[in-house]
Amino acid sequence: MKIDVLVAEIGSTTTVVNAFDKVNSPCPVFAGQGQAPTSVGEGDVNIGLHNAIDNLSFNLKTDSIEYGELIATSSAAGGLRMTVHGLVYDMTVRAAKEAALGAGANIKQVTSGKLRKSDLNKLMQINPNIILVAGGVDYGERETALYNAELIANLNLDIPVIYAGNVENQDDVKDLFKNSRSELYIVENVYPKIDELNVEPTRKVIQDVFEKHIVHAPGMQRVREMVTGSIIPTPGAVMVASKLLYDDIGDLMTLDVGGATTDVHSVTEGNEEVSRILISPEPLAKRTVEGDLGVYVNMHNVVDMVGKEKLEEELSLSPEELQNLIDNHKPIPKTDLEKAFVEKLTLHAAVTAVKRHAGIFRYLYGSGGRTTVAEGKDLTRVKYIIGTGGALTRLPHRVDIMREIPLSNKGHELLPNKDVEILVDNDYIMASLGILSKEYPQAALRLLKNSLNIK
The missing domain is CATH 3.30.420 (Nucleotidyltransferase; domain 5)
Known part of the structure; x- marks a missing residue:
């Protein structure tokens, strides 16, 4: 049997595979679902993914499945673990948190003001997937974000860092990370003016960075080789589907x-x-x-x-x-x-x-x-x-x-x-449709409305 797109939801305990066909037509089809235990404990999440595809074949009463594309969402190995560091808790810190949570992150540490030694020790113990640094409205306070960026750069961690603070600091932050193992991403300020949030650019970059660096769960690197399209955090995919439906x-x-x-x-x-x-x-x-x-x-x-x-x-x-x-x-x-x-x-x-x-x-x-x-x-x-x-x-x-x-x-x-x-969501496919919508928005919306019984 040939299917257009398989979407794998790789969870901490269960891996689910949903099959979607005729995604380029006005009448896309949810063909079926398979699942199996996620095999993190066996050292390779590929095992659970293959078993879920085998279960899908069994449910569809076919010996094997050929597919055009395989895309995925993941919350395995703790999902997207992030730390967030800003200036004022109720302002830039909250804006950065909104961006991270909306992208599907599991936030493990939040700090405001200048980082202390105990904060840095905790950050290293957490070993996050991504570190987000913010602070200062555009053309406002500069010192705190630069101080924190320098401390994090000096840790020389092999962890991506996103800077989404005062625009005046961007060149200085680039210099600070020039010799660091941390790959640096510069984004628009999440809090450019007092009482103004700008979280969407940072959300997008967080998901892009997660997709590029998702090799932390056992076997995830091989899944990345197997997947033909995107991988984003499962909660982030639910948000994408929610925004698609809102429109x-x-x-x-x-x-x-x-x-x-x-x-x-x-x-x-x-x-x-x-x-x-x-x-x-x-x-x-x-x-x-x-x-x-x-x-x-x-x-x-x-x-x-x-x-x-x-x-x-x-x-x-x-x-x-x-x-x-x-x-x-x-x-x-x-x-x-x-x-x-x-x-x-x-x-x-x-x-x-x-x-x-x-x-x-x-x-x-x-x-x-x-x-x-x-x-x-x-x-x-x-x-x-x-x-x-x-x-x-x-x-x-x-x-x-x-x-x-x-x-x-x-x-x-x-x-x-x-x-x-x-x-x-009667078919329990909302997260899968969130990531499907990146390439096939019309098909994803039609399938989502079908699952929700919206005529």
Whole structure:
């Protein structure tokens, strides 16, 4: 059997391969899916990739598959690990974080101001895939970013460095890295003026650098040789798909409750009235990742947040029965009780993650009386909440879970309204379509709308 494009999603535990055919036609086809355990532990992720393709062949009832192209997303070996170093935490540091998170990064260290020796020691222990240095608006403060760049250059690490700070420093930063093993990338300032974000150029370069240097997981270099097109971080691919869909249907939010983390992507400019009282700017496309909210690896965190007594009451279980459920928790729930338990965890993870992602109204009191300001991302204009990932595409009450998000508003939170429409990535292919859209945007959009049942 011949297929136009295979997209591999290489995860930390599972590798999924999705097959797409007729991608150059008005009616592209999602042909099928295969999966296998990711073989990082065996020293070569190629093994898991080949096994996933074999599983796809089995599912399609064919002896072998020929394909025109193979592209991939990856979150194996910790995904895209980054450190971010800026000047003022609420300004250039936050802008740099927005750029890194939107590109799909897993941020392991954030510093503001001049780096200390302890910061450098921690950076070397982390051994990130990419280091991002920012600081200073254009033609503003110069010293901190240059100081930090010089310290990082002197470490002489074999790690790519992106400079996205004050434009006046660019030539000096190039000189600092002239003899360093770190490959330097100069990008437009992520915070060129006060209250102005410019994160998209840095996001693009982060993904390009990741693709060029993705050799850190065992066997990833061989996967790079096998892949004919792009490789980008899996969360970054979900963001690309969300932005593609936003251009077609308008303001939206994508939610992925996973085993270890919960990711929220929003693409919306928000309400004009709220924008006028925002105390700091927010990007059009924003991603947050909650590392403590997961329904398998971090299940105990969520259980503690919900409370065992509440879970016992809602599931009609004795303390012993609940403890037995917790002790025997599996990655994929099978029984009705296991599914009900995971749904309770998923509901809490989803609502909590969106509340952390969303902004709020604050009240300031002064001599003139009370003033209302807004802080954070405004989701009030979001028209669609999209569920992707295992939990929100497979659990029986996935739509009801997402409907609880606007209902949880305490009145001061900038959450979606109650009339928001719920969509489900039924084929579980959103990340694959994000990277497919780089070469085949029309086919990717058509397939995405099919998966979401958008007519």
